[in-house]
Amino acid sequence: MEAVNKQNAIDLSHHLSDVARARGVSPLKALQKYFGQPGIISLAGGLPSPAYFPFDSLSGEIQASDALPATPSRPTSTLSWLWSYLSSKKADTTISIPKYPAHPGDINLATTLQYSTVEGLPQLRSFIDNFVDKVYRPAYANPAIITHAGNTDGWDKVVHMLCNPGEGVLVDVFTYATVLAQMQPAGYKPIPVDIDFQGMLPHELVAILSNWDEVARGMPRPHVLYQVPVGQNPTGMTTGSRRKKELYDICVEFDIIIVEDDPYYFLQEGPYVPKAQRQNGADVIRDPEHWIETLSPSYLSRFDHQGRVIRLDSFSKTIAPGSRLGWYTGNPIFIEKLQRNNEVSSFGGSAFSSTLISTLLNTWGHDGYVRWLLGIRNQYTERRNFLMDCMHEEFSLQASYTEKGILDGALVYLARNKSYLPGRSYSDEKSNVDYGNVMFSVVPPTSGMFVWVRVNFENHANYSPEFAKTLEMKLWTDIAEAGVLFAPGWMFNASGVETPHEGHYRISFSNASTEDMRRALQIFAQVIRKFFV
Amino acid sequence: MEAVNKQNAIDLSHHLSDVARARGVSPLKALQKYFGQPGIISLAGGLPSPAYFPFDSLSGEIQASDALPATPSRPTSTLSWLWSYLSSKKADTTISIPKYPAHPGDINLATTLQYSTVEGLPQLRSFIDNFVDKVYRPAYANPAIITHAGNTDGWDKVVHMLCNPGEGVLVDVFTYATVLAQMQPAGYKPIPVDIDFQGMLPHELVAILSNWDEVARGMPRPHVLYQVPVGQNPTGMTTGSRRKKELYDICVEFDIIIVEDDPYYFLQEGPYVPKAQRQNGADVIRDPEHWIETLSPSYLSRFDHQGRVIRLDSFSKTIAPGSRLGWYTGNPIFIEKLQRNNEVSSFGGSAFSSTLISTLLNTWGHDGYVRWLLGIRNQYTERRNFLMDCMHEEFSLQASYTEKGILDGALVYLARNKSYLPGRSYSDEKSNVDYGNVMFSVVPPTSGMFVWVRVNFENHANYSPEFAKTLEMKLWTDIAEAGVLFAPGWMFNASGVETPHEGHYRISFSNASTEDMRRALQIFAQVIRKFFV
Structure with a gap:
């Protein structure tokens, strides 16, 4: 791990859009000095009384973190892998969240369903902070993290933060359709870069940037690159370490912010071996921690020593799409502005989602969640x-x-x-x-x-x-x-x-x-x- | 009810911003002809398998819809109204949502936690459609309705839809702080209009609009008016029927779209009578249906015969702020564009929220929810x-x-x-x-x-x-x-x-x-x- 303190991260604030630059501190920040002081009586907020929340508790039956097999099934039984999983299912655990906590600090609906700090539920944030640290191993100390309302909403806010209308964003020539549908009406121009089976081609990226003619193009040289680096949508391609390093270095040279939209990160299935050649157990992964070590690294780890990557993580592919919950990791310069935007829009996601997912994750624990991710990976491999x-x-x-x-x-x-x-x-x-x-x-x-x-x-x-x-x-x-x-x-x-x-x-x-x-x-x-x- | 067919609603599409005009049909619409046809096999979507959603069921203990008293407490016992409610609490009901439905069409997590249509969960939509019809009695037939991720996110999308940056929005001279914090950085200019105890002053509004000097102001005459008409934030003022009619007529004359942000609508507490003059039972409301009849009407009802009102409803004050769920009601011209925006951002809110709230509401039924709202109203009156x-x-x-x-x-x-x-x-x-x-x-x-x-x-x-x-x-x-x-x-x-x-x-x-x-x-x-x- 290349440990670079965030104070050393270069100042990238010149990349903020006019809108983001104009987003100052939130109005309530001015009152912050007095908030939460012991003994102070607040009649300042517009908070409904939690006594009138009609939910007195929430519960869920959750699967065991090792419910999905750690080893792929035999090739001969491929047709039935799903059924064998369903029929041999391990016992569920019940999670339950009361309205009022039995012990101070316990997660409770009276607190979580209230208007809250938009950076995310503390119990979820601490899980994510630890997860990012252990799994992505960021190349600089203490990147900023806040929740968002799913990667699609997350990207919407990132492009508004980084670009003024009329500016371009570098994208793979085939890219996520929703991102195109989001950008074009809002006046952000997709600048397509040719790809191969590892995603964006470095020499094509350099060619576009070094020959950029602002007048002919009618816009300044792009300073944002959008990529789904793992299991790219729609091509399924994955950008390997060496390619990431090449692309990152180009982004340093041309001062470009990388937006790493990575919902498929834990669906790294490995090379396909035709059925006739597949051997039982040849690619068995038994140890979840070892498996994490084998994953293609995020731009956050190893590469991003300058804090020019904004990573979008999502629970859509690993828990459920309906959660509309995920998180940003990146340079505090950017995350602070995203938080200001969340404060006047999504509030960073639904509390029903974050309460239930936070309780699920903390019940499983870090190792349990990694084990769950391995099970998910094996299912998609099958x-x-x-x-x-x-x-x-x-x-x-x-x-x-x-x-x-x-x-x-x-x-x-x-x-x-x-x-x-x-x-x-x-x-x-x-x-x-x-x-x-x-x-x-x-x-x-x-x-x-x-x-x-x-x-x-x-x-x-x-x-x-x-x-x-x-x-x-x-x-x-x-x-x-x-x-x-x-x-x-x-x-x-x-x-x-x-x-x-x-x-x-x-x-x-x-x-x-x-x-x-x-x-x-x-x-x-x-x-x-x-x-x- | 002034029944005007939506076909008669005037064409207000010239009010759309450049961004909204550019938002065409969603890419998937092009494939819609084939979607959902019986027998067709879809390998088109990027849907995770619901078999891998770790929640096998969700449950909640919900309060009885009549848990909160229908009658205010005696003035002498004001201090203890909350405790008397809590101690005499009626039995909770358990709601439970399975992963797979026992009967086709039953609400189930396999469907609701999946990527879904962004106009909202069908079971929630049908509840809301009926609620809007019965409670607000829109002045034209079949206004369009879709869910959104809370009124704050809802407004964020409305202003992007209706205004190009640099344009102004008419607001009360004291207005919701978050709306100001949202608009100013994004380049939308609040145009303050003086208010009295009923909100915006008609003659002040006319004076601003009829004397508008585009050159001196540096922007075109505003065509959007933002109002919290009931229990306004921050002044607590409520705009009565006559005032609403006056303001609406001015908006017709000057071709202005009204955005009615109405989270406090059901918190209509009635006139304050000092304790010494309060009589036991003087303002007792026993019949929830009768109570609904007494509420100050929404702009939707009686007034909006032209379809120039976009109403924002929220569950934040009546169920819980953390739900980040609400809905738009208005002219299909606008709602269709808001849906296009939701498709590339919030997806219309969290499925954990909509699944639980939909089940709560359908368990209570329409009459039960109205009774709940009356109970909430009485608590805030106390x-x-x-x-x-x-x-x-x-x-x-x-x-x-x-x-x-x-x-x-x-x-x-x-x-x-x-x-x-x-x-x-x-x-x-x-x-x-x-x-x-x-x-x-x-x-x-x-x-x-x-x-x-x-x-x-x-x-x-x-x-x-x-x-x-x-x-x-x-x-x-x-x-x-x-x-x-x-x-x-x-x-x-x-x-x-x-x-x-x-x-x-x-x-x-x-x-x-x-x-x-x-x-x-x-x-x-x-x-x-x-x-x-």
């Missing part, structure tokens, strides 16, 4: 394996390193018709299907929830550059009409520029049953074969 | 009475209709030293205290949580216009040093202009114990007497 296994069953997948475009350098599977046999010529076949043509390419993801498929329209009989968008939508519609929904590539396209020779589809393996995943791949195979006829 | 009674004990309060400024026309209490007897001359007293001088004036609030005190600095020995701010802060500090916190007037001052001859203090009666309220008023009396010596 799901990733299952979807890729189905793809193997429906197509002839050939491993290759020779793909171009965003898959350059990755181990890519080239998908041909199932009947294709390498080396055999199909030119004499009566069928007009060219079994030898690659219909699509795919990089099995090492993290996250998504498989990203690149369809080669060049191999389509009706291919012509001007029909490219039509082809992406046509194939998507064909698949939907046949009963399967994928997410079409244009939703995530930050450039607005069509790539005539290819179309993209995001396939999620996070939620469907195994039967549905298998059936969906069968339908996809039928439709795309017909499409290429 | 509190309002108690604080005013304490003021009576500590000061000589003289009822008057002759006050100037914002209290013009109201029944005002003029507060003099307790030893003051009307008609007696104090000029011969040895003491240098002028018992005949009015130290402060106060209008007993008919709604809400606050008593607003106007101190007459003209009667202070060291009064001089240039020391006015100093005097407001000096008295506030004197009171705080003596152990009592009020909220000082400058926090709420939208004009930034000092009124040299007066200072203001907001005193909350919502949460302190009766002992603390009594003690606080004793301390206030001691300090202000000394201040005026």
